[in-house]
Each structure stands twice: as structure tokens, then as C-alpha cells.
Amino acid sequence: MTQQADPGSPAANPIVHGFPHLGTIRAALTALYKRMSSDLVNSFPASVRPEAVDFPADEDPFLGAQRVAQVMVRHFRLPEARMVVSFRDMVHAGNVELEAGPEYFIELHARFKEDRRDVGAALAHEVMHVFLHRLDLEFPGTRDNEILTDTATAYLGAGWLLLDSYREEPARRGERVLMSASKLGYLTPEEFGYVLAKRALAFGDDIEPWFTSPQGRDAYRAGLALAQQDLRHPPLLGSGWAGRRRYAKDRRAGTALPSAGYVFEGRGTAGPLRVSFPCPTCHQRIRVPVRGRVRARCTLCCTVLECDT
Numbered sequence: 001m002t003q004q005a006d007p008g009s010p011a012a013n014p015i016v017h018g019f020p021h022l023g024t025i026r027a028a029l030t031a032l033y034k035r036m037s038s039d040l041v042n043s044f045p046a047s048v049r050p051e052a053v054d055f056p057a058d059e060d061p062f063l064g065a066q067r068v069a070q071v072m073v074r075h076f077r078l079p080e081a082r083m084v085v086s087f088r089d090m091v092h093a094g095n096v097e098l099e100a101g102p103e104y105f106i107e108l109h110a111r112f113k114e115d116r117r118d119v120g121a122a123l124a125h126e127v128m129h130v131f132l133h134r135l136d137l138e139f140p141g142t143r144d145n146e147i148l149t150d151t152a153t154a155y156l157g158a159g160w161l162l163l164d165s166y167r168e169e170p171a172r173r174g175e176r177v178l179m180s181a182s183k184l185g186y187l188t189p190e191e192f193g194y195v196l197a198k199r200a201l202a203f204g205d206d207i208e209p210w211f212t213s214p215q216g217r218d219a220y221r222a223g224l225a226l227a228q229q230d231l232r233h234p235p236l237l238g239s240g241w242a243g244r245r246r247y248a249k250d251r252r253a254g255t256a257l258p259s260a261g262y263v264f265e266g267r268g269t270a271g272p273l274r275v276s277f278p279c280p281t282c283h284q285r286i287r288v289p290v291r292g293r294v295r296a297r298c299t300l301c302c303t304v305l306e307c308d309t
Contacts, residue, residue: 028151053120072127124158163192193223
């Protein structure tokens with residue numbers, strides 16, 4: 001798990017913003033539904049509550065970390081999984097040994113012994129590695145697999161803690177006081193906001209009131225705006241006037257630009273003309289006949305969509 005920071009030093013890595021990993025995130029959502037089934041994904045309707053991971057300064061760091069780790073184990077319903085947590089100086093914020101179990105050894109950066117605000121966030125990510133390992137779900141390559149882990153953590157109810165770890169605050173450097181920016185995870189703040197917003201739209205689980213970081217709250221709102229756009233792409237009934245007009249033009253031509261998101265299939269054949277587009281919930285491709293108002297049901301996540309084809 002990475003930790004990015006910008007403490008006012010030329011050697012520090014700046015926080016990346018925007019949506020550079022959007023394709024991998026959407027592929028991760030599809031893979032999660034495929035591996036788990038819609039019923040199992042839907043069985044995670046509630047997020048980890050902030051009081052469950054509160055870590056007071058007078059609590060023993062090792063006992064407290066074990067306690068928070070067990071919160072994550074219970075949330076993700078990992079059977080017979082005992083997490084042994086230790087601290088040491090290292091490059092990343094955390095690491096977990098993925099063996100057969102039933103014990104899993106998690107290492108956290110030594111700074112978490114003193115600054116305990118993000119222990120829950122770090123452990124959520126590491127325990128999700130165990131969850132995906134038991135699920136036998138992984139992406140090729142470290143980068144994509146970490147994006148999968150962040151996406152699954154957020155979509156299954158613990159990733160709001162990772163977004164809340166993004167903050168900008170004053171930090172003293174000798175005689176100077178500079179702004180320091182820090183975050184946890186591989187997703188950008190806005191990408192975490194996007195996945196959390198997808199979850200909120202799917203389950204009605206709005207975690208915005210729980211954010212302690214103003215920057216995290218702003219990133220959530222930016223992600224929410226993009227997630228809402230997914231619900232307004234043709235041929236979905238909620239698409240706007242401009243999108244409908246473009247869709248009608250493309251339908252007459254029987255072709256569409258890749259940026260449109262939908263493609264027409266079957267023109268010039270004996271079968272009916274069909275339109276294919278991504279499900280706004282799980283991003284599995286849906287194919288429906290081009291015949292006006294239709295109701296489509298995604299076979300993967302079971303979302304029912306009102307369309308005007």
C-alpha cells in the first residue's frame with residue numbers, strides 16, 4: 001500500500017488528482033460482481049462506522065491495532081482469520097503476508113504508533129488483500145492489483161477511511177510553516193470519491209457526514225458528480241437533451257464514436273438492430289433491441305434500467 005505526501009519538499013511526490021485509473025476501476029467493479037455475485041455484494045449495505053475504528057491516544061498501540069484489525073475482519077466476514085499487527089519503519093504504509101492462514105501478519109508504518117488517525121484506513125486496505133486472496137481475485141501487475149484492492153475496499157464499505165486520510169494541513173519545517181498534503185492508497189482522492197459515490201447510489205449508503213477531512217469531502221463530491229454522469233449517458237432515460245440528440249443521429253447512421261460509450265450491432269443483418277452500453281452500476285456490457293422505450297435488467301448486478309433506445 002502506498003503513501004503519497006507533499007510536505008513542501010522538492011523530493012516529495014505531489015498528490016495526483018483527477019481520474020487517471022478510471023478504466024481499471026470500472027474493470028475492478030465488474031470483476032467484483034462476477035466473482036462475488038450480486039447477492040453477496042449487496043450483503044454489504046452498511047459501511048464501517050467511525051466509532052468502530054476510533055483509536056484514542058491512551059490505548060496501547062498494539063492492542064488497539066489488533067482491535068481495529070478485528071473490526072475489518074468482522075466487516076468483511078473473514079472466517080477464522082486472526083490478524084497479527086506490528087509496526088516498523090518502511091517505505092509503504094502497510095504490508096500483509098498472504099499465506100494460507102488462519103493467521104495473517106500485517107505490518108504498519110511506525111508512524112501509526114503515534115499518529116493513529118489513519119490506522120483504520122491502513123488496516124482496511126491490508127485486510128482487503130486477505131479478502132481478495134481468499135476470493136482468488138487478482139489483477140495482473142502490482143499497480144492494477146492495488147487499484148482493485150482500493151476499489152473493493154471502498155465499494156464494500158471500508159474505503160471511506162482511505163479517502164478521509166487525504167488531508168492538507170500546516171507542518172513546521174525548521175523556521176517555516178508549510179502546507180503538508182498526505183493520503184493513503186493508489187487511487188486519487190477523486191477516484192476514491194467516485195467509487196464511494198457509486199456505492200452510495202447503489203446502496204443508499206451516504207458516508208459524507210463522517211468525513212473529518214475537508215479535502216476528502218471535496219474529493220467525494222467531485223467523484224459523485226462523475227458517478228451521476230454515468231446515469232445520464234444514452235440510451236439511459238436520464239440522459240440530457242444534447243445526449244439524446246447525438247444518440248438519435250448515431251442511431252440513424254448505425255455507428256458511434258468510441259467516446260459515446262455505446263455501439264450499435266446488427267445493422268445490415270437479418271436480426272434486429274441492437275445497442276450495447278455499460279451498466280452504470282457494474283459496467284458490464286448490456287445489449288438491448290433498438291425499439292424505443294425498454295426496461296433492461298443487468299444480468300450481472302441485477303440493476304433495472306429505464307432506456308430509450
